[in-house]
Each structure stands twice: as structure tokens, then as C-alpha cells.
Amino acid sequence: MPLTTTKQLFAKALKGKYAIGAFNVNNMELVQAIAEACEEEKSPLILQISKGARQYANPVYLKKLIEAAVSLTNIPIAVHLDHGDSFELCKDCIDEGFTSVMIDASHEPFEKNVEICRKVVEYAHKHDCVVEGELGKLVGAQFDAGEAGGAHSAKGVYTDPDDAVRFVKESGVDSLAVAIGNSHGAYKFKGSQKLDLDRLRAIKKALMDAGLGDYPLVLHGASSVPSEIVAEINKYGGKIIDAAGVPEEDIAEARRNGVVKVNIDTDLRLALTSGIRKVFAEKPQEFDPRKYLGPARQKVKELVKHKVHDVLGCAGHAFD
Numbered sequence: 001m002p003l004t005t006t007k008q009l010f011a012k013a014l015k016g017k018y019a020i021g022a023f024n025v026n027n028m029e030l031v032q033a034i035a036e037a038c039e040e041e042k043s044p045l046i047l048q049i050s051k052g053a054r055q056y057a058n059p060v061y062l063k064k065l066i067e068a069a070v071s072l073t074n075i076p077i078a079v080h081l082d083h084g085d086s087f088e089l090c091k092d093c094i095d096e097g098f099t100s101v102m103i104d105a106s107h108e109p110f111e112k113n114v115e116i117c118r119k120v121v122e123y124a125h126k127h128d129c130v131v132e133g134e135l136g137k138l139v140g141a142q143f144d145a146g147e148a149g150g151a152h153s154a155k156g157v158y159t160d161p162d163d164a165v166r167f168v169k170e171s172g173v174d175s176l177a178v179a180i181g182n183s184h185g186a187y188k189f190k191g192s193q194k195l196d197l198d199r200l201r202a203i204k205k206a207l208m209d210a211g212l213g214d215y216p217l218v219l220h221g222a223s224s225v226p227s228e229i230v231a232e233i234n235k236y237g238g239k240i241i242d243a244a245g246v247p248e249e250d251i252a253e254a255r256r257n258g259v260v261k262v263n264i265d266t267d268l269r270l271a272l273t274s275g276i277r278k279v280f281a282e283k284p285q286e287f288d289p290r291k292y293l294g295p296a297r298q299k300v301k302e303l304v305k306h307k308v309h310d311v312l313g314c315a316g317h318a319f320d
Contacts, residue, residue: 004076006100007130007174009044010216010260012320018313019219019255022046023304024082024265026053028065029272029297035069035077037304041315045075046100046261048082051089059096075318080132082263090120094129102132102177110135110163117171125172132261135159135167136179138221158199161206168212175216175261178203180254182221182246185266195250197257204258216260223266224248224311226303229274236277240270248311255312262312268300275299 009020023034025047038045047069049062070077081093081101090101101124105116117133124131136159159178168176180196180203200217207215225245233240251262275296279286286292309315 003070003097003099004044004078005128005130006046006078006080006132006261009046009076009078010175012044012317013255013260013314014214014216014258016313016317016320017256018317019251019259019262020044020046020314021304021307021312022048022080022082022218022261022263023268024048024050024053024263025062025065026050026057029293030268030300031065031069033297033300034268034304035073037301038308038318039073039075041305041308042318043075043308043312043314043316044077044318044320046078046080048080048263048265049093049098050082051085059092063096082265084120087116087119087123090131091123094124094127098129100130100132102134103173104134104177106134106137106177106179110167114167114170117173121172121174130174131172132175132177132218133167133171133173134177134179134218134220135164138179138182158196159203161199161202164203165206165210165212168207168215169210175218177218177220180219182219185221194247195254197250197253200254200257200259214258217258218261218263219246219251219254219259220263222246222251222262223264223270224251225266225270229267229270229299229303232274233270233277236274236281238273238277251311252313264307267303267307271299271303272296 013020025031025034047066066079078099081090081098083104084090084101085104090103093101103117103120105113121131137157158180164176180199182195223245225243230240230243276292279292279295
């Protein structure tokens with residue numbers, strides 16, 4: 001099946017009240033685990049590539065890995081640039097065949113954010129590419145933590161419903177990433193902290209009332225940081241203390257209120273790490289990468305199957 005666009009996927013997700021997992025990839029094992037899991041669960045899929053992933057793995061290698069995933073599966077797959085930090089990067093990805101790009105100028109003043117997004121939209125739409133923008137600021141690494149110079153925000157700014165309407169109208173973006181208490185990294189929440197779902201509903205209503213229809217919203221920083229995976233990492237020598245993510249019940253409620261794309265990166269890293277650490281702890285003599293990356297890949301696959309089936313609700317919707 002040829003690559004699809006997120007616009008096509010989102011229209012179906014809005015109708016079905018489910019969200020699609022947007023999983024970050026930067027190596028072969030992650031691509032294999034995610035694609036196989038979604039194929040088995042008959043789930044649509046968004047493969048995300050960040051600037052940091054492109055720097056780490058080389059865009060040519062990543063492109064060939066995704067081509068392999070597409071050729072070996074029958075599910076609809078979109079390829080998305082995650083947190084593009086410039087028009088030039090977005091343009092490069094569009095020219096390479098990405099079906100969706102995110103231009104993240106959320107750290108800029110409102111008018112500048114609009115200006116940059118509009119420029120990307122004008123170029124992308126000429127090439128049948130979909131654009132995601134962001135309004136508000138998430139706590140944590142602004143871009144991929146693996147990137148040199150990635151900004152880190154210690155204080156978030158929630159998305160204002162009225163600003164969201166103006167931003168969508170003026171920028172022309174096809175979907176909007178919102179800040180409602182979600183945050184990047186493994187240390188998201190403390191205590192009983194939860195997503196501001198009332199704010200999410202208010203944003204959705206404001207967009208609807210403004211004549212923008214059932215507009216697609218996106219959640220970044222939405223890994224749930226499963227406690228059992230963190231515990232396994234620590235059991236086998238890790239030191240990840242007080243890590244906590246977005247409660248899965250909040251994510252499930254968010255997708256029932258207009259969120260159609262949920263970004264998942266940290267959870268993949270944790271799952272991969274737990275699988276590797278387990279082998280190294282139990283078999284310290286092991287040095288064959290296949291013997292520790294294989295179990296780690298399986299751990300990621302199990303996580304993805306859980307996400308699409310039990311949290312996002314997109315399992316079984318590949319052929320809607």
C-alpha cells in the first residue's frame with residue numbers, strides 16, 4: 001500500500017472517535033517492532049522522524065527502512081516530520097516524500113509563529129503534504145533530546161481556546177498540537193496531576209463554533225511512562241527515579257474529544273532499554289547484538305500493540 005497522508009487518516013479517526021499512534025523511529029528495530037505490531041492489530045500508523053533522528057541515522061537509511069515497512073505491510077502508513085524547527089527542514093522533508101510535516105514555532109511570539117507556519121503551509125500544500133502546527137508551550141525538551149542545542153522549557157504555557165481559533169485561521173495548518181498539561185520526557189507528572197481535559201473540550205468547541213468543523217487536534221508529550229517498565233529498568237541496573245507520564249485514561253478521554261494523533265517516543269525508548277538491560281543483567285557474557293536487540297524489539301512490539309488496542313482505540317481501523 002502506498003504512503004497515505006495524515007489528513008486522510010484524521011478524517012476517519014474523527015468519525016470513529018479513535019486516535020492514531022505517531023511513533024518516533026530512529027533505527028531498524030523500532031521500525032520493525034512498530035510496523036509489525038500495527039500490522040497484526042490492523043491499525044493505521046504514523047511513523048515520525050525528528051531532526052535528531054535524521055542526524056543520528058541519516059535520512060537515506062531512514063527512508064529505506066520505511067520503504068521496507070511499507071512493502072511488508074498492508075496497513076495505511078503516513079510519514080511525518082516531528083518538531084521541524086525551520087522552513088528549510090520542512091522543505092527538505094517534503095521534497096524527500098514525507099506525507100506530513102510539523103513546523104514547531106511555538107517558542108516564537110504568536111504573530112511570528114503564524115508567519116512561519118503559513119510559509120510552510122503554502123509550500124506543503126503545493127506538494128500534497130499536510131502540516132501540523134503547535135500553539136502553547138510544553139514543559140521539557142522542545143525538540144528531540146538527542147539533538148544538539150535542543151531548547152528545554154521549564155515552564156509550560158497552556159493553549160488558549162480563542163487563540164487556537166485565530167491561529168488555525170491565520171496559519172492554515174491542517175492540525176494543531178495543543179498544550180493541556182502534557183509534557184516531553186519521562187518526568188511529566190507528579191502526584192495526582194492530570195491533563196486539563198476541560199481545556200481540551202473548550203478548544204474543540206471554540207474551533208467548532210468558529211466554523212472550522214470537527215478540527216483535528218494533536219497531543220505531544222503523551223507517553224504514559226509505564227511504571228512496570230520503569231521498575232524493570234531499575235531492577236536491572238537503571239536509575240530512573242520518580243518518572244511518571246500521562247495517565248492512559250486521560251489519553252483515552254482525549255481521543256474521544258477530538259485528539260486524533262498521539263505522539264509516543266519516551267515509552268518506546270523505555271521499552272527498548274528495559275529489554276536490553278534485562279539481557280545484560282541475566283547474561284553478562286552476551287555480546288551478540290541480535291541476542292539483546294531481539295528481545296528489546298519484542299518489548300517495543302508488545303508496548304505498541306497495547307497502545308493501539310487498549311489506549312488509542314485504533315486497532316482494527318486500518319481499512320475504515
